[in-house]
Amino acid sequence: MTIKIYGYIRSPYVMAVGLTVYEKDQDFELLMMDMKSPEYRSNFNPFGMVPSYQDEDTTLFESKAIMRYVATKFADQGTPLLGSTIVEQALCNQWLEVHSHNLVSPLVETAMALIQNPPQPDVLKPALEKLNSVLDIYDARLSASKYLAGDSYTLADVTHTPFFHILNAITVDETQKCITSRPHLHAWIQDISSRPAWKKLIANPEIKDYNFRQGVKK
Ligand SMILES: N[C@@H](CCC(=O)N[C@@H](CS)C(=O)NCC(=O)O)C(=O)O
Structure with a gap:
């Protein structure tokens, strides 16, 4: 197929x-x-x-x-991604919603403000403040469980992986600090970014060789 x-x-x-x-x-x-x-x-x-x-x-x-x-x-193939209990399934769906409704907007606004040339501090400041408050919630969640839905890696983790990859790829001090100052968030990003399937995906030259920092002046 x-x-x-x-x-x-x-x-x-x-x-x-x-x-x-x-x-x-x-x-x-x-x-x-x-x-x-x-x-x-x-x-x-x-x-x-x-x-x-x-x-x-x-x-x-x-x-x-x-x-x-x-x-x-493909439920019986590869990694189970839907949660191993009814509660994990619900939490997986909950964090998929959080991604859409709470994370994407401040994360994308922050990234866009940073890649503008010249950077736009008046757009960046409120976006970063909002992003930081959302990331506090992620850090608290990830202090209580290994993955967003619980003990199992699920679609909730999958959907976040590329967004944090892009935030990380911008590698200016502000975005690095957003992640490294939150130990549970940081450990989780390192974990989900070390999976073989993700490594395989980002080996694609269109990701590997793409400069997500285009236009950023350090
Ligand atoms: N909710 C959509 C969002 C998809 C989305 O925003 N795609 C962007 C690329 S990252 C797009 O197609 N943009 C083209 C446009 O807005 O014209 C999804 O989850 O698939």
């Missing part, structure tokens, strides 16, 4: 889907179409965004829906 992912691999949402596929010991073909074209919108994603997913059974968009589908479809 061929899994096709439409998108560019350095998008954190595309990376999260690719990582899910690799954690399930599957492979994928990465394809790109003009995402604003009528053909892409009518066949893949009416909102003209990436990623989209296609296999012999279905076509889907929205990264978290794709990830849940892949994790369920």
Whole structure:
């Protein structure tokens, strides 16, 4: 069976889907179409965004829906990703929601403010303050459990991995400190970033050779 992912691999949402596929010991073909074209919108994603997913059974968009589908479809292969108890499953879903509704906005605003040339301190300051308060909540959670949903690595951890990779790749003092000043968050990022499936994904030259700091003046 061929899994096709439409998108560019350095998008954190595309990376999260690719990582899910690799954690399930599957492979994928990465394809790109003009995402604003009528053909892409009518066949893949009416909102003209990436990623989209296609296999012999279905076509889907929205990264978290794709990830849940892949994790369920290949439940018996690779790493179990849905949580090993009903509580872990619920907590996995809870942290997937937290990612969407609490983390992404301040993290992306911080990253965007930093990569502007020249950097924009008046945008950066409030974004960083918001990000820091959200990261305190992550650090507290990760002081109580190894992974976001509990003892098991789940889709909640998968979806965060590329976002922290990008924040880390910007490597200015502010973003490094956001992570290193929080011991539980820091240990968790090191753990989830050392997984073979993630290493395999970021060996892709389009991620490995991409400069996420483009435009940053240190
Ligand atoms: N909620 C969507 C977000 C996807 C998303 O934001 N994709 C960006 C790339 S990182 C995109 O397609 N941007 C193109 C655009 O907004 O026109 C998901 O989880 O798949």
